[in-house]
Amino acid sequence: MKPIVTAAEMRAAEAAVIGGGTSVETLMERAGEAIAEAAWRYAGTAPALILCGPGNNGGDGYVAGRLLRERGVPVRIAASAEPRTDAARAARVAWDGPVEPLADARPAPLLIDALFGTGLTRPLDPSLGDALDRLAGAARYRIAVDLPSGVGTDDGILLGPVPRFDLTIALGALKPAHRLQPSAALCGRVAVADIGVPVTARLGEVARPRLPPPGPADNKYSRGMVAVIGGEMPGAAILAATAAQRAGAGYVALFGGGPGAPAALVRKDIGDQAALSDPRLCAIVIGPGLGRTEEARAALDRALGTGKPLLLDADALSLLAGRPLPRFVAPTLMTPHEGEFLRLFGRIEGSKVERARLAAARAGAVVLLKGADSVIAAPDGRAAIAPPAPSWLASAGTGDVLAGIAGAMLARGLDAFDAGCAALWLHGRAAEMAGPALIADDLAQHLAPALAACG
Ligand SMILES: NC(=O)C1=CN([C@@H]2O[C@H](COP(=O)(O)OP(=O)(O)OC[C@H]3O[C@@H](n4cnc5c(N)ncnc54)[C@H](OP(=O)(O)O)[C@@H]3O)[C@@H](O)[C@H]2O)[C@@H](O)CC1
Ligand SMILES: Nc1ncnc2c1ncn2[C@@H]1O[C@H](COP(=O)(O)OP(=O)(O)O)[C@@H](O)[C@H]1O
Numbered sequence: 001m002k003p004i005v006t007a008a009e010m011r012a013a014e015a016a017v018i019g020g021g022t023s024v025e026t027l028m029e030r031a032g033e034a035i036a037e038a039a040w041r042y043a044g045t046a047p048a049l050i051l052c053g054p055g056n057n058g059g060d061g062y063v064a065g066r067l068l069r070e071r072g073v074p075v076r077i078a079a080s081a082e083p084r085t086d087a088a089r090a091a092r093v094a095w096d097g098p099v100e101p102l103a104d105a106r107p108a109p110l111l112i113d114a115l116f117g118t119g120l121t122r123p124l125d126p127s128l129g130d131a132l133d134r135l136a137g138a139a140r141y142r143i144a145v146d147l148p149s150g151v152g153t154d155d156g157i158l159l160g161p162v163p164r165f166d167l168t169i170a171l172g173a174l175k176p177a178h179r180l181q182p183s184a185a186l187c188g189r190v191a192v193a194d195i196g197v198p199v200t201a202r203l204g205e206v207a208r209p210r211l212p213p214p215g216p217a218d219n220k221y222s223r224g225m226v227a228v229i230g231g232e233m234p235g236a237a238i239l240a241a242t243a244a245q246r247a248g249a250g251y252v253a254l255f256g257g258g259p260g261a262p263a264a265l266v267r268k269d270i271g272d273q274a275a276l277s278d279p280r281l282c283a284i285v286i287g288p289g290l291g292r293t294e295e296a297r298a299a300l301d302r303a304l305g306t307g308k309p310l311l312l313d314a315d316a317l318s319l320l321a322g323r324p325l326p327r328f329v330a331p332t333l334m335t336p337h338e339g340e341f342l343r344l345f346g347r348i349e350g351s352k353v354e355r356a357r358l359a360a361a362r363a364g365a366v367v368l369l370k371g372a373d374s375v376i377a378a379p380d381g382r383a384a385i386a387p388p389a390p391s392w393l394a395s396a397g398t399g400d401v402l403a404g405i406a407g408a409m410l411a412r413g414l415d416a417f418d419a420g421c422a423a424l425w426l427h428g429r430a431a432e433m434a435g436p437a438l439i440a441d442d443l444a445q446h447l448a449p450a451l452a453a454c455g
């Protein structure tokens with residue numbers, strides 16, 4: 001997993017490297033080199049305007065300006081304040097051109113924002129925000145140094161209006177703001193620059209899973225047998241069941257639900273307790289299309305009573321809301337969207353990552369909080385953010401597909417956290433391949449190439 005570090009973790013990592021004998025100036029030089037290189041590749045010799053703030057983010061900007069000018073790029077620098085750190089002052093001195101007041105700066109085709117990075121503590125002054133907005137609006141290419149100025153590093157919230165960038169150079173490692181909304185959408189493409197600062201992080205980006213294909217010793221049961229419990233809206237359960245099949249489960253049984261399913265789907269009566277307790281059954285998916293009737297509640301209780309790995313989604317989560325959560329005896333993965341999360345856990349303060357972590361600890365289950373920036377957290381503190389997924393996933397039924405894929409991952413023996421991560425990756429990849437006209441039904445057919453990439 002690619003690490004995702006908070007501002008404090010980045011500062012600690014930087015301090016450790018400095019303690020080991022590397023100067024801040026050296027790190028800043030590396031940062032400036034990475035920015036200059038990226039700007040050169042992206043915008044060539046387009047005249048640049050670099051906006052420098054008072055901290056080390058601004059210092060990176062002065063270094064990048066010097067290096068871009070050495071490459072023959074016409075560079076102007078505008079500062080919002082005098083540099084306040086020794087390293088930034090040294091970088092300012094090494095820049096031998098003029099420094100304009102930011103308020104009067106004229107735009108340039110390339111805008112590099114080096115106003116604030118991980119040290120931003122409060123909203124930008126409105127006049128500063130306006131100037132950034134004006135200059136970014138008039139530029140053809142917009143690059144942010146480390147982070148777009150004005151975003152909260154650790155939670156991705158916008159402290160004020162922030163323009164949209166084409167490229168963000170994340171220094172040393174990704175930060176939550178590069179992946180959490182709303183800030184992630186403003187970063188554009190994010191490139192991580194290695195500046196020689198090893199980081200340790202409690203959070204990562206969901207990576208492509210290793211899912212070896214079945215071998216000669218496998219049979220339909222060893223590949224994972226999944227039960228999907230249907231209910232009031234059969235379409236949703238069928239989407240989940242089909243996805244579980246396409247995600248590699250060897251045997252998928254649909255309990256209840258209406259007509260119109262793949263012929264390979266085994267149909268069971270919704271109340272068939274013996275089939276649900278089949279020792280070969282590895283995971284149960286319940287919630288998509290379940291409904292919230294007494295019959296649905298009974299089906300949920302039966303599923304909970306089996307002690308088998310569970311994927312709880314949609315109506316199953318709503319049925320659990322408002323009463324103490326059961327103690328889950330087997331690996332359990334919950335996949336709420338924000339509405340279901342609120343119903344289940346109430347209002348929790350903090351970043352999306354913190355909220356998912358707290359909920360997971362409270363539930364004693366893995367929580368996958370969906371959205372444009374899906375976050376997964378385990379009770380033991382493991383957490384990850386999904387790589388950017390295409391927004392055309394915002395379409396009814398795609399969550400049911402995710403539930404089915406995750407069920408297949410649980411059934412193949414992954415623990416609930418790894419199962420959720422693998423499902424997120426496969427789901428996002430399938431959506432990319434399906435393209436913008438996607439409807440949820442299409443995702444299943446794109447699971448084959450997504451899965452093939454994981455072998
Ligand atoms: N990590 C690494 O390994 C490396 C990190 N590097 C770089 O360092 C960056 C972090 O640098 P940083 O800590 O100096 O913070 P930075 O973001 O420049 O801003 C802090 C300054 O702004 C001020 N300030 C804050 N909010 C404000 C506001 N709204 N309006 C006005 N002022 C405000 C604040 O002062 P305050 O008033 O809060 O006391 C302070 O003076 C990081 O993002 C990366 O680019 C590389 O150089 C090398 C390796
Ligand atoms: N704007 C978006 N960008 C990327 N993914 C999204 C976006 N909106 C929704 N998704 C994803 O689509 C799925 C929607 O699931 P859900 O809200 O349960 O809908 P449904 O119940 O209709 O299936 C989730 O996996 C979610 O992460």
Ligand SMILES: [K+]
Pocket residue numbers: 057113114115116117144145146147148149
């Ligand atoms: K910045």
